[in-house]
Amino acid sequence: MAGNEHKLIVSGCIGAGKTTAISQLSKIRVVSTEAQNNDIQNSSKAQTTVAMDYGELSLDNGDRLRLYGTPGQKRFDYMWKVMAPGSLGVILLLDNQRKQVLEELQEYLAVFQSFIQEQRMVIGVVRSNEYHYPSVGDYYAYLRSVQLQAPVFSIDARRRSDIVLLINALLSQIEMKIKLQARSVS
Amino acid sequence: MLAKTLQLAFHGLDNHDEVWIRSVFNIALSRLKHQWELGTQERAQVLISYPGCLPEIKDHHHHLLVMIQKDDDRQIPGTLVLPQPLRSQAFLQLLNRCGDEIEQGTSGSQANYRDQTTPLEASANHPEQTAPLLVLPPYLHWVNVVHQALAAQQDVAVLVGGEPCYVINNRTRRIAALCGAVSPLRPSYLVHQWVNYSDEQLQQWQTVPYQLNDEMLRLPAERWWSLDSLLWHFGLKCALQKRLMLPPKRMAYRLWRWPDFGELGAATDEPAIAAALSAAYLEPQEVVSLADTELTKVQRFLQAALVCNYLLQRSGVASDQDLDELALNDKKTESKKQELEQEKESSLGILGVIRNAFNLKR
Ligand SMILES: Nc1nc2c(ncn2[C@@H]2O[C@H](COP(=O)(O)OP(=O)(O)O)[C@@H](O)[C@H]2O)c(=O)[nH]1
Numbered sequence: 001m002a003g004n005e006h007k008l009i010v011s012g013c014i015g016a017g018k019t020t021a022i023s024q025l026s027k028i029r030v031v032s033t034e035a036q037n038n039d040i041q042n043s044s045k046a047q048t049t050v051a052m053d054y055g056e057l058s059l060d061n062g063d064r065l066r067l068y069g070t071p072g073q074k075r076f077d078y079m080w081k082v083m084a085p086g087s088l089g090v091i092l093l094l095d096n097q098r099k100q101v102l103e104e105l106q107e108y109l110a111v112f113q114s115f116i117q118e119q120r121m122v123i124g125v126v127r128s129n130e131y132h133y134p135s136v137g138d139y140y141a142y143l144r145s146v147q148l149q150a151p152v153f154s155i156d157a158r159r160r161s162d163i164v165l166l167i168n169a170l171l172s173q174i175e176m177k178i179k180l181q182a183r184s185v186s
Numbered sequence: 187m188l189a190k191t192l193q194l195a196f197h198g199l200d201n202h203d204e205v206w207i208r209s210v211f212n213i214a215l216s217r218l219k220h221q222w223e224l225g226t227q228e229r230a231q232v233l234i235s236y237p238g239c240l241p242e243i244k245d246h247h248h249h250l251l252v253m254i255q256k257d258d259d260r261q262i263p264g265t266l267v268l269p270q271p272l273r274s275q276a277f278l279q280l281l282n283r284c285g286d287e288i289e290q291g292t293s294g295s296q297a298n299y300r301d302q303t304t305p306l307e308a309s310a311n312h313p314e315q316t317a318p319l320l321v322l323p324p325y326l327h328w329v330n331v332v333h334q335a336l337a338a339q340q341d342v343a344v345l346v347g348g349e350p351c352y353v354i355n356n357r358t359r360r361i362a363a364l365c366g367a368v369s370p371l372r373p374s375y376l377v378h379q380w381v382n383y384s385d386e387q388l389q390q391w392q393t394v395p396y397q398l399n400d401e402m403l404r405l406p407a408e409r410w411w412s413l414d415s416l417l418w419h420f421g422l423k424c425a426l427q428k429r430l431m432l433p434p435k436r437m438a439y440r441l442w443r444w445p446d447f448g449e450l451g452a453a454t455d456e457p458a459i460a461a462a463l464s465a466a467y468l469e470p471q472e473v474v475s476l477a478d479t480e481l482t483k484v485q486r487f488l489q490a491a492l493v494c495n496y497l498l499q500r501s502g503v504a505s506d507q508d509l510d511e512l513a514l515n516d517k518k519t520e521s522k523k524q525e526l527e528q529e530k531e532s533s534l535g536i537l538g539v540i541r542n543a544f545n546l547k548r
């Protein structure tokens with residue numbers, strides 16, 4: 001029986017750990033399409049895959065969970081438009097090493113607006129143990145100033161439990177929304 | 187004209203409101219238009235109380251009277267209103283206004299206020315812009331002041347026995363210990379120490395503005411711990427010791443930010459509790475049913491969140507309104523309701539299967 005398919009998107013800038021994160025979860029070997037990194041000066045990676053990652057898991061009921069990694073910047077949003085419809089949610093990875101990380105967040109929020117408004121986005125900040133600023137509190141202050149709400153966690157994308165935490169928070173939010181909606185009409 | 191120091195006093199306030207006012211007052215002193223201090227009821231120009239206490243107040247014509255009351259309660263003629271729930275902005279505006287009135291000499295007679303029927307603009311109109319305010323018991327007064335100072339972008343020191351013992355860098359929200367140990371203390375040890383102080387001892391702690399010097403800034407990164415993480419664990423420990431912090435009144439709570447579970451690690455039920463509390467104002471019991479957990483866990487979570495200043499609170503049972511906001515707009519027929527119920531079950535079912543794949547089954 002061919003089951004249903006569910007999609008999860010992992011986004012973020014180059015070097016934020018998208019490929020690493022998807023590799024932690026995928027039961028198949030992650031497929032990465034490569035493109036030239038023309039953002040070397042801003043990234044800790046010499047060479048990198050910037051186009052897309054793909055991983056998947058099969059679920060107990062025969063369904064399949066597809067994991068897509070995609071850069072979140074505006075210039076990539078053609079890819080995003082292909083992948084977004086029907087996605088469960090977005091895991092956004094931010095790299096605290098990047099000087100303009102708050103400005104980048106602003107750009108992502110514009111791109112992923114519908115997801116964040118539907119409580120289908122979680123944010124993982126990497127390398128915050130080495131780069132203390134912005135603090136998680138600063139990210140929240142920023143979100144609050146633009147009247148948006150999303151969970152923000154400092155994580156290490158190389159730790160599977162941290163990626164699972166992001167998924168847990170994402171699922172918890174979606175579940176809660178469904179429950180509250182059902183309650184309010186009953 | 188030489189500026190004269192104005193005095194503020196309270197009458198009959200409950201502990202929570204008094205602590206709230208004292209902490210906001212102390213931290214905002216320098217931002218007020220006039221010079222203020224806390225004074226005695228006999229000498230103060232401004233007296234804050236509740237409408238119910240009015241009969242007990244002697245000589246109330248000597249004071250500018252400020253009544254803490256709900257927005258929709260009837261205003262008592264000749265008084266000013268400080269709306270409940272208390273908000274710092276409304277409070278500070280009110281003090282500035284009182285100061286202006288007194289300075290202009292209009293406060294000598296209460297008559298000037300008799301015609302004045304419009305309450306001060308409540309900052310409830312723009313609540314999301316202001317930092318949320320918390321209500322902590324007196325032994326956590328120093329924590330209250332830490333939050334107020336951080337909101338004002340101020341580095342601080344916490345004085346223990348009059349000496350700076352902890353310094354907090356507002357930019358990184360990290361705290362370093364200057365006293366008590368030759369080698370760096372472990373954060374868990376510090377939390378353990380804190381909870382072993384009595385309420386009376388903790389009540390002596392003071393938070394003051396502080397200039398971090400080079401020596402402190404040069405402390406190695408591992409000496410600077412996350413303030414949020416320390417306060418979270420401190421809040422949990424206090425809750426375990428049954429040191430009560432949540433007001434006994436029925437309150438609805440909402441999280442304006444999640445705890446950083448990446449740093450703290452999350453216990454099984456905590457993401458669900460956080461998700462419930464960030465979706466709507468909820469009473470603890472509602473959280474229990476939505477997050478499918480136990481009341482003690484919700485209470486512990488709330489207390490830790492309160493200490494960290496992650497909570498918004500509202501008196502009474504007010505969550506229906508929020509739930510309405512989440513409701514679908516069109517009118518639902520019975521069959522439509524059933525359909526929705528089925529949809530809900532199937533959506534939750536799929537999410538459960540995905541949980542399974544990551545061993546997140548609850
Ligand atoms: N320090 C640190 N390094 C990380 C983290 N996540 C990923 N990395 C490393 O950063 C590099 C880039 O990761 P990658 O997954 O390829 O990033 P991508 O460009 O977003 O796909 C790799 O060398 C990872 O090992 C993290 O959380 N902390």
Ligand SMILES: [Mg+2]
Binds near residue numbers: 018020032048050069
């Ligand atoms: Mg990659």
